Amino acid sequence: MAGFLLRRLVNYVVLALVATFLAFTLASATFDPIGVLQQRNPPPPAASIEAKKRDLHLDQPIPQRFVTWMGGVVQGDFGRTIADRPITDELGRRIGVSLRLFLIGITIGILFGVLLGVVSAIRQYKFSDYFATLFSFILLSTPVFVLGTLLKMGAQGINDSIGTNVLIFVGETTPGFQGNWFEHLGDRLQHLVVPTLTIALGQIAYYSRYQRSSMLDVLGSDFLRTAQAKGLTRRKALFKHGLRTALIPMATLFAFGFGLLVVGGTFTERIFGWFGMGDWLVTGISAQDTNITATVTLFVAVCVLFSGWLADVLYAALDPRIRVN
């Protein structure tokens, strides 16, 4: 089993390299940072443009630039931005911001999504099922920026009725906040609630649909009947035998949902002013910055491939039928 997972991991490293190389090449070929520089008013002196070209290795062919950049990455140096700040310094903070938002969001999404899906399946064609279906479809068809804005308005309403700013929806922390670690934690939580809810609601809607159909498949199964025939009550049989089996096909969804969300959350980050990875990608592209774009791509590739690996692990843990010896 360990060997199997290790071999998978090696595969993934190669895939991540390929993905990053493609992104790097594409960005290098289309971006024109010097053009942006030349449009400044007054135009910068020719000497400094030449210096910038050298700094950005624009005199080298693209594959060579990639090798140079990758050489740095291996040593933990992701290069510098066009504004000449080291990417590595910002990377850790931005990953932290994104992960905090999405790990909590997706965990809540999975828990409540599964629960809602199960209830929906067990009470198929009853009021609660119709209600859950309606709720999910409305959320799934609402764009994130609309949902985010609506939640902002809702939070504002709550704040107004209470009289203080309980729910803060700009940034991930109050700039210049003073206090001990406990007060810091409180401050961050206040900032966390609304954006997390934005992520979680969409995820709940998404997972509940899949969980519902996977649970419905299991509801008619013979083994559930056997469990009841043994003397388990219906509720106990449903959870111990039914849900446990119905979770198996969800493993892939959970894992990849996480991997894709980390960049898919760009809108949420922009709406709430969180400087995470999704936000950075947009910033990088608009600044025509190859290094930022390639770094974010590498991060996304690692996330997606890690999800794939996680899906394998989850699958093996949940389903004895596919365990590899």
Next chain:
Amino acid sequence: MTTSEIQFDTPADPVVEGPVLQVEDLHVSFPSEAGRVRAVRGLSYHVSPGEVLGIVGESGSGKSVSSLAVMGLLPNSARITGSIKFQGRELIGQSDTELSRIRGRRISMVFQDPLSALTPVYTVGDQIAEAILVHRKVSKSAANKRAIELLDLVGIPNAAERAKAFPHEFSGGMRQRAVIAMAIANDPDLIIADEPTTALDVTVQAQVLQLLETAQEVTGAGIVIITHDLGVVAGFADRLMVMYAGRAVEKGKVDDIYQQPRMPYTLGLLGSIPRLDVSEKQALVPIKGQPPSLTDLPPGCPFAPRCPMVVDACHTAEPPLVDVDGSLEHAAACIRTNEIAATDAEGAEAAVEIFGAEVADEPEVAKIPREQRDVVLGLDELVKEYPVNKGVVFKRRVGTVHAVAGISFDVREGETLGLVGESGCGKTTTLMEILNLQKPQSGEISVLGTKSSEVDAKRRFAIRRDMSVVFQDPMASLDPRLTIHDCIAEPMQVHGYSKADINRRVPELMSLVGLRPEQLSRYPGEFSGGQRQRIGIARALALEPKLVVLDEPVSALDVSIQAGVINLLEELKSKLGLAYLFVAHDLSVVRHIADRVAVMYLGKIIEIGEVDSVFDAPRHPYTQALLSAIPIPDPVKERQRERIILTGDLPSPANPPSGCRFRTRCFLHAQLPPEKQRTCIEVEPPREVQAPDHEAACHFAQVRQVL
């Protein structure tokens, strides 16, 4: 088996006087788009302690629904009225929590499909232990220990080790044993077995039936066994109840029902079963039409539209179940029971008389001696192996599955060869190789004298005209989006028939298989299983083939429908001079339809020959065991028969035993002195002529009569 370690009530001290189960006027209905489906309509029966009641009926007769009602396992949408008393206590209206205390402890159930009856994610041991833990306050380790004892009791070798295995690591027969272990774990007073052997191979079926008898002996429980197979219950049940359209139409002692059936439906059922123990050509009784829809039953007897004895009075009111022949224990629901009683013939013969069944004529070509007829299909030492691979990134071959290990046979013009064997023996692989028409890995396939290894794509296409196939599952083998006309026309279009020819031929084919040409514009979904199989046959006949390959063509059909399809196949064979390769696991059907039979075991043909010779005087121990495992629908004969019970399951074809492949399960081998045993272990037995047109591959072949 060690029963001593496990505590069970002795059968001698029944807990409660009177019947264990008393069902009175049970009605069950479900909502559906077409109106309420009245699945069970006024059913009454009882089961006494230690008694075995057989419930027989076709699919949709309400037999499973009524027993699920007893267990309280019907969906909430079901409306249940009447009375179900278990040991005097009313079960209808009890809450799920109350019922769950009885389920698994006092009443337990064995289900039809062992492959899906166990939760895939928990070990078998845990699932059995769970059955104990929900009812008794014992420690987890004590429950596990008892689970192992139970597995041992139901005959799982190496029980302690196997208890840790997951269900997918068990074969079908072993899983059914595990389900039975679960059912007897708490020493129940009633065991309901719902088609417990239907999904199993015959040899395993015999093992499981024997095990149920053992279970009945150790627990002293009453047993309700539900089946569509009149053979299964003949030797096992004490009393029988025949169900039709949600009601009991006949009930009584097993012997009475088999010998003096008094309801035309029971007669039809008995007459529709091909008999393993009858060598002369037997006429099979097809019951025309199909069971009625249970949403709006017309007044009168629900069987009337299919009954050969129907009179006007049958349509006025539904006949009640009344005692017949002056016996209090035998009742039938028919207004003409006296007339049936007046016929001289008994059982199936009476059915043939009343239903007017006929034996199909022999085809013209059959009059020519076999040796002089053309070989339609010839297999010579055909081999098919599959690699067993391991690893995901770097695949490496770790073994070989010898699915077909060198088989030879031929099928001649106008003859039927039955190919039989347990699942996993290589029947289907052989069939696929024949249909593929590619160059085999080794050996040779020839169709009408053309060798498959020597043909190009164009010639291969032409050969396909002469060879067609009918598949097992009539539901899945027709495209639901094509009309029947298009389904049947497709092979002709592919082979470039003109439009005019196709439009002339399709209605002809419909009439040929006994369907009305007016129905051609309908879709497969509008037809019943039996009708769809007829459509499949029409499609197979479209190109006027010489050879039709039939892959279990009747095994998915109800018995009464099955008889009609078998009769049709025989009639077509005689009319069109077809040759059939008939792959089946049901030996009774093979005996009825085949001229010759080939028995396969682990990729080898171990016995082949003229059907009566093989069935009446089998030489190979495996054939003897197979034949003896098949129940005969005759209670008297069935009780006297001595079964050869094969131990264990089919060995893996990836690692077949050395020498004779059957020796690991062979009862003959086990009795041999060591030096003779060595021959079995070291030398692979060749196929040797035993009698005219009868070969067997056994070093110590001897005739043994098992029927």
